[in-house]
Amino acid sequence: MQKEPFSEWYNDVIERAGLSDKRYSIKGMNIWLPYGWKLMGNIDRVIRKEMFATDHEEVCFPTLIPEDHFKKESEHIKGFEGEVYWVTHGGKDLLERPMLLRPTSEAAMYPMFSIWVRSHADLPLKIFQIINMFRYETKQTRSFIRVRECHFFEAHTCHPNAEGAEAQIAQDIGIMKRVGEQLCLPYLLVKRPEWDKFPGAIYSISADTLTPSGRTLQIGTIHQYGENFARPYDITYEDLHGQHQYVHQTTYGMSERLLAAIVALHGDEKGLVLPPSIAPHQVVVIPIPYKGIDVTDECKEIQRILSPQYRVHLDSRDVRPGSKYYDWEIKGVPLRLEVGPRDVEKKEVTLVRRDTGEKRTVPRDRLSEAVGDCLRSIGEDMRKKALGRLETSIIPIDSMKAMEKGNGILKAGWCGNEACGLEIESTSGMQMLGTPLSDSDESCKCIVCGKPGKSAYVARTY
């Protein structure tokens, strides 16, 4: 198995690691297998913790949205009407009011926000949900990247004014940073061009990471709605002066694409490589009996010592150690502990890192500490390595001529005009990701029209 072409490797590793089964008879609707579901659950846990720490509350709205609620904000409908599934019948009855499967939950939530929000004391309203959403994708589907039923996180907030909403966006950027760190996912934070913002938003910010295929993957989005939804959905509050004001809204979305990125950015020819923060097993203990000397007791003792602090699995199956190594390498377990009779005798344990293959022996009496250090190092090294790859994949270009269709992310001057942006897209065959939120070079010239502009990123995308 080769990492090239990327797509084949990607599909293969998802299958072999037991993350997802795409043989379900509706294309793009896949089955979460036990290991994949556990992994996704651990990612959800990272997100939940960040959301609770920033005073968001978790809710769960219905999956179905009545057509009339969906049709209230016109840009929003235009953006989604081609890709929603419609429920038209209940039993044998034609429903009077057709309903759609949520592609996102603005139209489900905002009529309720209109009821829930009465006065300034109800603000800010900060909620999130982790649910399944549906899109009738017509493009080629791909596990975790482009699916028709998607495991989705969405936060929705209401604020008394623009400043409140902007402060929320700053908080969201901080959450994205901490989630990215824990999942060892580097990304570029960009403001999307006007023609690619979320339908109904004033502006959209995206976190884009780069996969080994050379395509970028959007792994998080933050949207400023201003009053764009508050007006059609009539979400107002009474301010301190007794005046009714529209709320200002934001949303923040992430999805199973986080898992796609973890698979893509860290996996190698042996299989997955999982960040310790979310690995279902952080440590696997492999007994290596030799000449009939049983080491089971020692392995159980090691499991007992480590279990209070780490997620430890003892593989006591009756198969050769080599085939256990192989299985757990596919599944990306960060740290393997090998325990043979000599280790027992010398009161040592052998640690093998999944990410580097590095092997070292540590005294048994400081095992717990050594495992902790090692898992921390693995996380840090995975983070650094992925960040290094992203940074070196950014290619500054200063003319249309220099634009080549290659892997990576092009950084070019752009005046901000749609016409020039579309020209860059059509010439490169790539997409305009947008202008970086920080580190933006504000003194460059547009590579199309030569007028003053900012730096912008251009790449092939999923």
Place this chain on the structure above:
Amino acid sequence: MQKEPFSEWYNDVIERAGLSDKRYSIKGMNIWLPYGWKLMGNIDRVIRKEMFATDHEEVCFPTLIPEDHFKKESEHIKGFEGEVYWVTHGGKDLLERPMLLRPTSEAAMYPMFSIWVRSHADLPLKIFQIINMFRYETKQTRSFIRVRECHFFEAHTCHPNAEGAEAQIAQDIGIMKRVGEQLCLPYLLVKRPEWDKFPGAIYSISADTLTPSGRTLQIGTIHQYGENFARPYDITYEDLHGQHQYVHQTTYGMSERLLAAIVALHGDEKGLVLPPSIAPHQVVVIPIPYKGIDVTDECKEIQRILSPQYRVHLDSRDVRPGSKYYDWEIKGVPLRLEVGPRDVEKKEVTLVRRDTGEKRTVPRDRLSEAVGDCLRSIGEDMRKKALGRLETSIIPIDSMKAMEKGNGILKAGWCGNEACGLEIESTSGMQMLGTPLSDSDESCKCIVCGKPGKSAYVARTY
């Protein structure tokens, strides 16, 4: 607010405790509010733990099922076709293959089981999922009891033979028992009559509890499928002799009705009363400042001491203690800790039980132990009290004349014949729950025909 009529009290307590909002514009599809969703999550955690401990693996299947897969088992279709939602369009396209929203997942899972199960080594296959399911209910909807989108748990297993399937059912009964204990929910375990079994099952076992309205509520079901689904879905394995055999299957289902039962069985005129095992806050600490003496530090210290072992909330809002009591009584927090200047001085803490209102003072240096003892007692007492009520509500009757339309569960002799069963139902205006799985009196006479029979339960149901 009175507990009578029950329905009003039930709706009111759900609203005031912030469990669910039923003002969503599709009737029977309600919004899980933060407190309700946390509570449901804690119930899910109890279930998950039991399932993992019995070697089940968690998966997540797609929500949509293609029509042709659904139509494979004829009894199953007949049972559900009147109450499924149909997805007919994607965007503006009429779908070639209509799809339905799962009312249960047999038709989603079993085509995959047919692929997954190859040999005896693949058996038993034991999986479960916790998901949302959909039924186009035409009867009156009621929060957590009869809804159109339902939070649902379903386990599906495959075994090499009937013995394996029967052993699974015995295990499921054990799981139901432990779940019931943890949630303080007593129930009757009955074998449903033929005409009321799950569509496609050989037989169905139900756990029925009794609500204060006098109606029973089905809170768990276990089904023996035999080969009934394996044949149409072609789920076979190669046995040790190289012969292809059909698997034997079972399922086990529970839902948000567990929460309905907790609300209904334990709540009182002040609001919810939650079992400590699943209360989002097990303990709430209320500072009682007096004559300007601040007790915040002591309360924080108490929170710090208890937090490692219990779910503790310190209510430091700037409102009167009395209104804090009121709020947390509605939300059913099992134990309230009151801390005033005299308590600080005397190195004591006052504990108030939600279930009994009982108040006692414990020395601060054994607070953690006292809280643990108290929570355990609350759980035990709630369990006992509810069980006592269930047991005293069972009314043995020995003739059709003695059958009155009243609250409670009638226990009558029944020959097992459908005609007599339906006669009992029509005369009483109640439903035949079925014959008890244990404690069945096998020497009684059918109250309709006088032939020898077993005891059976009859009740009004939800």
